[in-house]
Amino acid sequence: MKTTKTIITYCFYVFIFLLPLQTRWIFAPNASEYRTMSVYGTEILLGLILLLCVVGALRATPLQQKNTPSLVITIIFIGILILNAWNAADQSIAFYKFSQLILATALFALIVALKPAFSKISGALILSGTWQSLFAIQQFLDQKIIANKWLGMAAQDPQILGTPIVQLGETRWLRAFGTLPHPNMLAGFLIIILILIIGSYTLTASKRWKKVLPLFFIINSIALFTALSRAAILTFIILIIFLPFLARKHAALSKSATKFALIFLCVTILFTAMYPNLILNRATGASRVESISNATRIEQYKEAWPIIKSNWLTGVGLGNYTIALEKIKPALPAWTYQPIHNADLLIFAELGLLGLGATILFIIFIALQLRRINLSVQRITAITCLTGIALLALFDHYHWSFYLGLTLFATILALTKISGNTVVVSGPVIINNNKILLIRDKKDDFWKFPGGRVEEIDYKTKEPLRAACQRETKEEIGLNIEIIRPLRSLLVDKPDGTAVELNHFLVRSTGTIFLGDDIDEAQWHNLKNLPNSCAPNIRLVIDSLKQSDKLRLAS
Numbered sequence: 344m345k346t347t348k349t350i351i352t353y354c355f356y357v358f359i360f361l362l363p364l365q366t367r368w369i370f371a372p373n374a375s376e377y378r379t380m381s382v383y384g385t386e387i388l389l390g391l392i393l394l395l396c397v398v399g400a401l402r403a404t405p406l407q408q409k410n411t412p413s414l415v416i417t418i419i420f421i422g423i424l425i426l427n428a429w430n431a432a433d434q435s436i437a438f439y440k441f442s443q444l445i446l447a448t449a450l451f452a453l454i455v456a457l458k459p460a461f462s463k464i465s466g467a468l469i470l471s472g473t474w475q476s477l478f479a480i481q482q483f484l485d486q487k488i489i490a491n492k493w494l495g496m497a498a499q500d501p502q503i504l505g506t507p508i509v510q511l512g513e514t515r516w517l518r519a520f521g522t523l524p525h526p527n528m529l530a531g532f533l534i535i536i537l538i539l540i541i542g543s544y545t546l547t548a549s550k551r552w553k554k555v556l557p558l559f560f561i562i563n564s565i566a567l568f569t570a571l572s573r574a575a576i577l578t579f580i581i582l583i584i585f586l587p588f589l590a591r592k593h594a595a596l597s598k599s600a601t602k603f604a605l606i607f608l609c610v611t612i613l614f615t616a617m618y619p620n621l622i623l624n625r626a627t628g629a630s631r632v633e634s635i636s637n638a639t640r641i642e643q644y645k646e647a648w649p650i651i652k653s654n655w656l657t658g659v660g661l662g663n664y665t666i667a668l669e670k671i672k673p674a675l676p677a678w679t680y681q682p683i684h685n686a687d688l689l690i691f692a693e694l695g696l697l698g699l700g701a702t703i704l705f706i707i708f709i710a711l712q713l714r715r716i717n718l719s720v721q722r723i724t725a726i727t728c729l730t731g732i733a734l735l736a737l738f739d740h741y742h743w744s745f746y747l748g749l750t751l752f753a754t755i756l757a758l759t760k761i762s763g764n765t766v767v768v769s770g771p772v773i774i775n776n777n778k779i780l781l782i783r784d785k786k787d788d789f790w791k792f793p794g795g796r797v798e799e800i801d802y803k804t805k806e807p808l809r810a811a812c813q814r815e816t817k818e819e820i821g822l823n824i825e826i827i828r829p830l831r832s833l834l835v836d837k838p839d840g841t842a843v844e845l846n847h848f849l850v851r852s853t854g855t856i857f858l859g860d861d862i863d864e865a866q867w868h869n870l871k872n873l874p875n876s877c878a879p880n881i882r883l884v885i886d887s888l889k890q891s892d893k894l895r896l897a898s
Contacts, residue, residue, distance in 0.1 A: 351395050352457060358388050359467040362750060363475050363522055363532060365495025371435070374677035376524070377665045380439045383495075383746055386446060393449050396456070416704065417448065423701045424661065427694055431660020432667070440662035447749040454757035460836040461721045461762065462547065464754075465539040472536030473559045476566030479519035479529060483569035486517050494522045505678060509571055510632040511620050519569035528747060530575030531735050533567045535728050535755065537607075538582060542724030545599040546834035546844065548883055560603055564610040568618075571625050574738035582731050583607060589723055592807055594829035595846065596720045643683045646671065651692050658695030662744075667692075686736035686743040718797065718807055719844045720832060721762035728755045765842045769801075769811040770794015771824050771850040772884060778867040779885070780852075781877065782820060785863045790877040792847065792884075793819045793865075812848050820865050821857030824850040831887045833880050847884050 362385060371380035424444060428437035454464075482488050488499035501508045501517040507526050508515040518526035537560060544556045567576060583604045590596035615622045624630050628637055650659060650667050659667040665680040672680075682689050691699045732742060732752055742748035770792040773780040781790040795815035801807040809826050816824050830847040837843065856865055868874060870885060 347395060351392055352459065354388065354392050354395075355453070355457060355459060356463055356467045358385060358392065359464055359754070360471045361385050361388070362468075362754075363471055363747065365522055365524060365747075366493060367495060371439075375665060375680055377662065377680070377682060377744060378433075378436055380436070385750075386443075386746065389446060389450060389750075393453065396453065420701050421445070421448075423694075423698055427658060427698055428661050430657055431663045433660070433663055436666070437661040437663060443746050443749055444661070446746075447753040450750055451753040451757045454754065455760055458761055458764070458841070461758070461765075461842060462543065462834060462836060464758065465543050465724075466552075468539055468754075469536055469543065469556075469559060472533055472539075472563055475521035475523070475529060476533065476536075476563045479521045479566040479569050480562070482517070482521075483519045488517070488520055496520070496522050497524075508632065509621055509624055510630040511624060516621060518571045519566065521566070523747065524745065525741070526570040527572045527575065527739050528741050528745065530567055530570035530572035531732075531739070531741070532747075532751065533563050533570070534575055534579040534582065534731050534735075535751065536563050537567070537579060537603075538586070538724060538728050538731065541586065541599050541603050542596070542720050544603070545596045545720050545832055548833050548835075548880070557603075557606060560606055561610060564607050565614065568610070568614045568622075571621065573625055574735060578731055578734045578738075579607075581734065582727055585730065586723075586727050589727060590720075592805070593718055593720065593723065593832075593846075594808070595832040596723060598829075640684055643681070644685075644688075647683045647685075647688055647692055651688070654692070654695055656695050656697060658691070658693045658698055661693055664689060664692050682740040682744050684739050686740050686748075689740045689743050718802065719762060719765035719767050719842075721765050721834070721842065721844070722759070725755060725759040725762050729759050762842075765844055767797040767808075767844050767846070768794060769797050769808045769815065769846045769848070771812055771816050771826075771852070772830060772847050772888070773822070773824070773850055773852050774870070775852075775867070777870050779870055779873075779881075780820075780865060781868055781874075781881070782865045783863045784861050786861070788876060790866075790868070790874050790881070792878070792881065795819070808846050809848065812846075812850070816850075816852075819859045819862050821859070822852040822854045824852050826850050830884055833883060835880070845880050847880075849888065 364383075364385060366384040367381040369379060369381040373379045424441055428434060428441045431437035482499075486501060488496060490496055490498035499506050499517060499520060501515040506515075507518045507520075509518065510516075519529060520526055521529040521532075523529045523532065540556050540560045540563070544553060544560075547553050547556070567579065583600065586600040587597045587604070590600055624633065628634065646668060649671060650664070654667070664682050668680050669675070683692070690702055694702065732755060736742050742752050771794060772792060780793070782793050783790055793816050794812060795818075797807055797811040798814075801811040801814065804810040808829075812826065813824055816822055827849045830849055832847070833845045835843045835845060858865060868877075873881065873885075
């Protein structure tokens with residue numbers, strides 16, 4: 344059973360890495376992409392993973408736990424979707440779309456059950472995004488995309504009408520796709536990757552990973568600009584401003600967010616200096632192509648209203664929006680029938696009031712599951728990613744109309760939920776005359792920093808991590824402390840699927856050591872001769888402290 348679960352877990356990480364891959368078998372082709380039915384390679388992989396789960400590989404995991412409210416709401420939601428698909432004008436398209444929604448729901452349940460390590464799932468996504476970014480940069484420089492059926496890439500020529508481009512006089516400049524169907528989808532995927540890089544940089548214990556993440560951030564930032572998506576760039580700017588505010592009580596994450604915001608600013612200035620006309624054109628919308636694009640978006644809102652008005656109760660059916668649009672405006676080329684570029688309104692149009700209400704109730708229920716107070720970097724990072732998806736949904740439809748959008752949303756939503764289980768710990772680093780104070784408690788036999796879990800009482804203060812550090816130090820060893828500055832945060836993934844986030848503060852102590860009930864002993868240890876039986880985070884924090892002190896002296 345353990346071996347099977349390990350196979351499932353690693354197959355899941357492979358699935359996450361391959362998520363942007365659009366390799367598929369088209370079994371029902373159509374002139375319109377929105378009426379084409381196909382099976383993606385990643386769908387097959389996800390199906391195999393779910394099959395292993397069904398045959399009992401996860402019998403000892405939370406999949407076996409009964410959660411009646413979740414089950415009831417899920418059954419109601421699925422029931423409404425089935426009725427909606429049954430009443431659709433084109434049932435084949437509707438049930439095809441229904442199958443993708445079921446897969447996305449199953450993916451959410453799988454992640455919640457598996458409880459994958461944040462470091463590994465974010466690492467898989469970051470590597471996937473960087474791979475996409477390298478493709479995108481090459482496409483932008485070459486100004487062409489060669490078809491590759493194994494990667495799911497269609498050929499793109501900027502001289503062919505309908506290809507996403509930016510018009511500069513007589514020059515048609517191709518926007519980067521990566522392996523995705525549209526530049527906007529690439530850009531939306533990359534802003535998730537950029538936020539995950541910031542969170543991973545804050546928590547990683549790997550020196551190599553910490554060195555390479557800024558490079559990955561630069562590569563993904565450049566690729567974001569090559570997609571030339573106004574909505575995505577604007578969304579990321581909002582997020583990079585929003586993140587330090589959300590992390591204002593978490594010094595380590597706030598510091599990382601500020602650092603990467605400056606890196607992004609440098610990339611923005613550099614890209615603008617190299618391609619000023621491209622940026623100016625997209626920012627002002629002055630060219631003929633931009634004017635047509637803006638007019639089309641406005642026209643889509645006008646077209647959506649009569650569809651919603653005529654089908655406000657039950658909707659037109661899953662995936663049937665373009666079919667309803669064709670009835671209003673017949674005899675036009677197939678490519679002109681596109682979903683409205685607003686996922687929320689598209690859901691309303693396809694599911695109607697009942698479906699929209701069920702969707703809202705489902706999201707509210709999930710939000711209620713997230714209500715538990717938690718200041719972990721994982722949680723803040725996941726919520727920021729979820730906010731990015733919500734903002735992009737106001738400007739585009741692919742989070743509802745495309746398989747990638749559904750699976751990406753399910754993945755981030757599940758990450759947000761499981762991050763609520765992270766145990767946040769805060770503790771002091773007390774150094775005096777090249778000696779560091781370490782403790783051993785009565786539960787184990789290794790040396791560690793004083794400190795403990797951030798409790799609800801700490802979250803009521805302005806600085807919960809600092810408050811917990813001071814409170815736990817007083818309770819465990821009787822010392823009063825004055826916090827000098829925050830040190831690095833680390834994430835430890837336990838074998839049982841839970842995660843512990845360790846937050847450290849360099850402090851100055853006063854008073855006499857008095858051991859609490861749970862503490863066995865406290866000793867001063869020479870920094871150059873630490874005991875063998877000490878927690879792994881001790882040496883990492885000391886090395887980080889020495890490095891930061893060298894930088895301070897150098898500056």
